[in-house]
Amino acid sequence: MTPAVRVLAFDIFGTTVDWYTGVARQAADVFGHLGVQLDAGTFTSEWRAKYLPSMARVRRHERDWAYLDTLHRESLDELLLEHGVDDSVDEASRQRLVDAWHRLPAWDDSVAGLRRLREHHVLAALSNGGFALMTNLVKxxxxxxxxxLSAELAHAYKPDARVYRTAAGLLDVRPDEVLMVAAHGWDLEGAAAAGLRTAFVERPREKGPDRQADRAADVKADLHATDFLDLAGKLGV
Amino acid sequence: MTPAVRVLAFDIFGTTVDWYTGVARQAADVFGHLGVQLDAGTFTSEWRAKYLPSMARVRRHERDWAYLDTLHRESLDELLLEHGVDDSVDEASRQRLVDAWHRLPAWDDSVAGLRRLREHHVLAALSNGGFALMTNLVKxxxxxxxxxLSAELAHAYKPDARVYRTAAGLLDVRPDEVLMVAAHGWDLEGAAAAGLRTAFVERPREKGPDRQADRAADVKADLHATDFLDLAGKLGV
Structure with a gap:
């Protein structure tokens, strides 16, 4: 790969942390506490399924830019109505559910892989999550x-090119000196369109046991890796 | 102090790192290499003395917002002219001098103090240095x-209130939940005017051996500390 990659930008939800397990566990807690009969895993998948459409409305300028927390809350309210449990989930519980996205477990290889990569590159978190959410989650x-870094700094959402270009600009590098690392084809397509390099990391359990995550064979990228340690090896560090 | 402080925002040049020693050492290298007869310590002090006036022109809207690197470069060019050595310092050497501000040694207590404080608070670097400069320096x-965080994110310079308020906004806290930590009275005055709490850390060697740094007795702040470990103690962590 030439020119040299100077910055590695990592997607977070699904790529670096396990949102499915993290949110499902916290949702099971909340529902158990309230006595609400909803399967937490199914609920988590359905909630996440509303994520891309909710951001797409921002991207298509059908609404003003809004925090991911706001989009999560709106789609949560919709989902609770759809399941007929709107009356059973109080305000504090809804807030706890939205906050579940602020506290998610890393994949087993994430910390060790990032630590190795960090010795050779500048590592940035580049998520659609807001700056505060991301700071809390990473901490x-x-x-x-x-x-x-956060899509919030561009007041846009990935895969909008402005998110990737704002990231490169803030780090004072050219787009092709940034390698976007993600487990989602749509994110890497957006990054490539903005002039970034791309690395696909396969996270087969990303969507839980019953849904198919993006597969390496289906995703076009400059590099493919099985996890962050494999990525370090493929980058020769 | 009530309400609770959630975020500690640290000034960097002088407060967290020793710009005088770091820049003077690198300038001595560059001048030695070129055979330029300039005292590196005096030169460094003179260069820094142009820092506040150059930013004030941005704050007063006499010019558009510009990167700190750009301001450093302009004041460097002026200074070399003033000393009659304009012809002796080539482009690459000027670039090396501007880049000296990207690589500065931490004060002895900085890493240990930050590590201790980080267990209890969110720690942000809040500098007038650009986002890329600050990322490289911190790394x-x-x-x-x-x-x-960087003044760049507000396209303004401290002590402009927008810098402090943008920082609080990005971290989704109220201004009075942020404690600004700095070795400079002017920075803390700006922070207080924007609604932040303030902690003065005395750095008597900040301006080198011949110039007087800001003194605790002259600076109004909610807290006074002798270094970052003392600050941790005063915050009860």
Missing amino acids: AADLPFDCI | AADLPFDCI
Whole structure:
């Protein structure tokens, strides 16, 4: 790969942390406490399924830019109505559910892989999560990033090119000196369109036991890796 | 102090790292290499003396917002002219001098103090240095911040209130939940005017052996500390 990659930008939800397990566990707690009969795993999948459409409305300028927390809350309210449990989930519980996305477990290889990569590159978290959400999540999971970047800084959402270009601009590098690392084809397509390099990391358990995560064979990227340690090896560090 | 402080925002140049020693050492290298007869310590003090006036022109809207690197470069060019050595310092050497501000040694207590404080608070670097400069400097000095913030994100310079309020906003806290930590009265005055709490850390060697740094007795702040470990003690952590 030439020119040299100077910055590695990591997607977070699904790529660096396990949102499915983390949110499902916290949702099971909340529902158990309230006596609400909802399967936490199914609920988590359905909630996440509303994520891309909710951001797409921002990208298509059908609404103003809004925090991911706001989008999560709106889709949570919708989902609770759809399941007929709107009356059973109080305000504090809804807040706890939205906050579940602020505290998620890292994949087993994430910390060790990032630590190895950080000796050779600048590592940035580049997520659609807001700056505060991302700072709290990275701190709680003890992820060794050099800086937090967020779609919030561009007031846009990935895969909008402005998110990737704002990240490169803030780090004072050219887009093709940034390698975007993600477990999602749509994110890497957006990054490539903005002029970044791309690395796909396969996270087969990302969507839980019953849904198919993006597969290496289906995703076009400059590099493919099985986890962050494999990525370090493929980058020769 | 009530309400509770959630975020500690640290000034960097002088407060967390020793710009005088770091820049003077690198300038001595560059001048020695070129055979330029300039005292590196005096030169460094003179260069820094142009820092506040150059930013004040941005704050007064006499010019558009510009990177700190750009301001450093302009004041460097002026200074070399003033000393009659304009012809002796080539482009690459000027670039090396501007880059000296990207790589500065931490004060002896900085890493240990930050590590202790980080267990209890979100720690942000909040500098007039640009986002890329700050990311590189924090990485090189191995300073354990949770996130990098920069005046660049507000397109303004401290002590402009927008810098402090943008920082609080990005971290989703109220201004009075942020404690600004600095070795400079002017920075803390700006922070207080924007609604932040303030902690003065005395750095008597900040301006080198011949110039007087800001003194605790002259600076109004909610807290006064002798270094970051003393600050941790005063915050009860």
